Amino acid sequence: MDVFARKGFFLSKVSEIAEKAGVADGTIYLYFKNKDDLLISIFEEKMREINASFRDGLAQEPDALSRFRRFIRMHLEGFQSYPELASVFLVELRQSSRFMRDYKKVELENYLDLIGELVEQGQCEGVFRSDISVGLVKRLIFGTLDEVVSTWVLAGKPYELVALTEPVLDLLLHGIQKENDAIHKKPPEADVT
Amino acid sequence: MDVFARKGFFLSKVSEIAEKAGVADGTIYLYFKNKDDLLISIFEEKMREINASFRDGLAQEPDALSRFRRFIRMHLEGFQSYPELASVFLVELRQSSRFMRDYKKVELENYLDLIGELVEQGQCEGVFRSDISVGLVKRLIFGTLDEVVSTWVLAGKPYELVALTEPVLDLLLHGIQKENDAIHKKPPEADVT
Amino acid sequence: MDVFARKGFFLSKVSEIAEKAGVADGTIYLYFKNKDDLLISIFEEKMREINASFRDGLAQEPDALSRFRRFIRMHLEGFQSYPELASVFLVELRQSSRFMRDYKKVELENYLDLIGELVEQGQCEGVFRSDISVGLVKRLIFGTLDEVVSTWVLAGKPYELVALTEPVLDLLLHGIQKENDAIHKKPPEADVT
Amino acid sequence: MDVFARKGFFLSKVSEIAEKAGVADGTIYLYFKNKDDLLISIFEEKMREINASFRDGLAQEPDALSRFRRFIRMHLEGFQSYPELASVFLVELRQSSRFMRDYKKVELENYLDLIGELVEQGQCEGVFRSDISVGLVKRLIFGTLDEVVSTWVLAGKPYELVALTEPVLDLLLHGIQKENDAIHKKPPEADVT
């Protein structure tokens, strides 16, 4: 995964992966069908671990809001401690959908489902709006996290990714618009003076 | 661009692109330095057109909020009418940052700057919150749109992408949390007076 | 010829030759059958000029020995004033014998014949040994001049090539051995003491 | 080397060399960096062998003159028994100086040095003239041998190359001028006493 992440799928050579793994080229083919299978397998295995640990972590939180906060922190923490995964997660697997027709992405979808569940639970508990599509919210959340991590990676990881937990949470929860009810109701005459 | 979008950069063969373009393989190299240059050039050219038309469109809107709505609609409209661009935009160019070290992404950055300007104008006009980082908001917006389009493409474009304009706008503006936060905050009765 | 000399036959591009000549690529093919023909034609033409001027020059000399000296000086002068020719002369045409089966090398052989004539005249006049094969002497002379020029070119032309006229002439005339008659006759007894 | 010799560097196809060698195209690249490296490597290896065997052979000779004779015979014998080497030696490597800038020609220069040493030893022993430049003599010898072999190869090897040993030696030692110069010089009667 280190190699795939550093070079991308097509620029990664099987021989290089074998060398990094300390085995012979041929040995790879005793455990994986081909290069595609290699990428998918190691990614899915990693994702399985991640999904398990995420479910454990989330189970410890009492309510939907704190689970949501925890989810964002874990996502950012995860990529911060294992940035190599980010590239694969963000780019390779996305592209793979085009050339690996038979890849089912089981664990990747489990991860996305996790977000869906969080949203639904939040709606049940009455802390999240019910007038919005869960699918759309998943994309809002996943897209934003994606982009936050991606920017961080491309910029050379110049700051603590996890420190963005609260700002990101705030944005996702409240949006970017100024509380416009307040605007209608409390005119800013005091400021004008 | 059709070929790149359908197969991805590495699986696209120059000979296939030439065939689709109705020219001989060698002719490609009269106009482009190499395969990298080919992808970058056609992408940048398209982006230049898009940026120009976006600036035109936005200039017609009176205020930041309507400009923001217009931007989202144009983004979704654009990808809906030219889905081939989406794949390149979303995947190839992102990956390219790894193997095309010298690609400056001028027009792609112009596009991102456009979002930044929208946000700053909104803050100036007092319709967008000022307590949030412009950079982070750019990622919220760009990431969400990215993911919305991406999901739509991968799902086989089964609906009108542009129909998501208002829901997306709503989410970005107000967030996902139920407006019960008003409860925690200063109640508006004082303002009513 | 400049281009051929600088890059060699295979690395010279027809388009580059056309550019240097100030004509379009296609124009070349109005005057030459193909690239091979181009090299041969311009070389033979140049050689024809050279052969003519050599015959003129040699005709002015009274005897075989001074003609021989003049020949060597003209050869070195020629390459000194037109080093580009040297590369073609030395390398390209030699190689060409392999890929241009039908090249007759008329003028190149005229040049070699010139040396042969000089040697035969010298033998007639009694200044050159008659117990040696003319063919072999041609190779002695041509090979030596070849190597002298070649070394000079490869070394970056750091000295006056024509200044080697007398040393070369001396070597060719007298060989490298010390006058060994003297050795047989005057024993070195004085040194032994 | 057979292929390079028969066709020249540029007309030799790697696939043809591989076929002749009984291996797949790709196998070539397990042992050589590229086509240039292939030519240089096999040439240098052969030259190393030749240099070693030449030094062995020369070590057996008692004096400079017999070493010189031996050298010429070995040179002619060598090319006679391995004519393929000749073409590479004479043409390809000479041209290579132009397109293989980084080729150091270690063994080729060792060979040339061998001639230089022979000349210097001859001068020490008093059998070779001391009033001539060693560099120039190297070119006389190397150029002549070059041309002798080259003519033989281009003529289709119609005679025993090694039979030219004595005539060539004679020419190199005594030059082409008739020994009438003895007349001009101090007559040997004084020495006879």
Place this chain on the structure above:
DNA sequence: CATGAATGAGCTTTCATTCAT
């Protein structure tokens, strides 16, 4: 006569995959 854009055959080189050991 001259042009030069277009051609496309053919090259070197790479690298996923195999299989005898």
Place this chain on the structure above:
DNA sequence: TATGAATGAAAGCTCATTCAT
């Protein structure tokens, strides 16, 4: 089970040559 030398298909790119203008 592990190896890694060998494979050979396939790709990017070049450039001599053509021919409509």
